[in-house]
Amino acid sequence: MRRSAVVAVVTASLALGGGAGAAAWGTQQRQAADGRHDAAVARVDAARGAARDDHEARTALVATADVARATDLLDDARGALDAAVAQARQTLDDSAGQVGDDDAPRGALAAQLEAAEQVASSASPARARALTADVAGAEQAVRDAVAAEQARVAAAQAAARAARGRAAPSAAPDPGRGATSARCTTTYSGPSFYTSVPTEGGDGSNGRLPASALTAVSWTADSRGTPFYLRSDAAAALERLNAAFRAALGHDLALDLTYRDLDTQVAMRAALGSVAAVPGTSSHGTGLAIDVPELPCDYGWDSAARAWLVAHGPAYGWVSPAWARQAGSNPEYWHYEYRG
Ligand SMILES: [Zn+2]
Incomplete structure (x- = not known):
């Protein structure tokens, strides 16, 4: 563009130096000026067009990204709500007859669940998150009521024993599966989460493992009958570990949770x-990773089972990670990981 303006000026200069008449010079100058003007107009039009296209392209790009982000947020929030509702529904079922005379917490949870289920499929992300928190809160109240009732029954039994003048039973740990005394109840008081089945169409990423990557352990399943899946090499190593554990302790290793899919992890985090x-x-x-039951007498810090697992687990590739140790950053006596 700049070049044509220069050519026009040179043309005008030549016309001057050539001694042409004033009329001819004027015509040439006008033509040159017209040319410059037309070129300038064309440049402005082109620039405007480019700016408009650019603006439209940017606007479209931003709008597409916004929609994708909003859709992701919505899916995450509704997924967490669905998981919280399913889990609270289970707690409601499980707690029937377990809360003593005061059934109000269960009534409140039932009402909360009904409210959440009515709007679950149409809730905004913020509403879905608020409902998730409400459901979790109502569920926790039910769990607290169940725990309070269990404590009340245990205290009443202890009082009855004392009244009969008999010594309370020994609190010696019983490592048998499912054998728990009132003094060896679970240390977990949160909502229930269950082990996951392989993820259909899973891409192999964290929480999306397909059936082809996983193997169920042979000797146990969770309370709902779901097999305990682990990555196949970890499952094979745990089979060998369990054979040695059983030989040493007289019973199989109990499991609480192994593979956990992404949806469940999202709900847990929430x-x-x-x-x-x-x-x-x-x-x-x-x-x-495996979680053994959160039963301190059976698998707690000072239990025979934990002592065996910490001493012998590494020979099978299974360890208690440093962060989960008693002095670690997030002590979890029930959590072990396969390091191969
Ligand atoms: Zn764990």
Whole structure:
């Protein structure tokens, strides 16, 4: 563009130097000026067109990204709500007849669930998150009521024993599966989470492991009958570990949770906060972690089972990670990981 303006000026200069008449010079100058004007107009039009196209392209790009982000947020929030509702529904069923005379917490949870289920499919992300928190809160109240009732029954039994003048039974740990006394109840009081089945169409990423990557352990399943899946090499190593554990302790290793899919991890994080791993980072999502039951007498810090697992687990590739140790950053006596 700049070049044509220069040519026009040179043309005008030549016309001057050539001694042409004033009329001819004027015509040439006008033609040159007209040319410059037309070129300038064309440049402005082109620039305007480019700016408009650019603006439209940017606007379209931003709008597409916004929609994708909003859709992701909505899916995450509704997914967490669905998981919280399913889990609270289970707690409601399980707690029937377990809360003593005061059934109000269960009534409140039932009402909360009904409200959540009515709007679950149409809730905005913020509303879905608020409902998730409400459901989790109501569920926790039911769990607290169940725990209070259990404590009341245990105290009443102890009082009855004392009244009969008999010594209370020994609190010696009984490592048998499912054998728990009132003094050896679970240390977990949060909402229930269950082990996961392989993820259909899973891409192999954390929490999305397909059936082809996983193997169920042979000797046990969870309370709902779901097999305990682990990455196949970790499962094979745990089979060998369990054979040695059983030989040493007289019973199989009990499991509470192994593979956990991403949806469950999202729901756990929503319900438990920072004690649950950030979704997509849990070793349960890679099928390389087990949780044994949170029963302190059976598997707690000072239990024979833990002593055996810490001493002999590494020979089978299974370890108690440093962060989960008693002096670690997030003590979890029930959590072990496969390191191969
Ligand atoms: Zn764990």
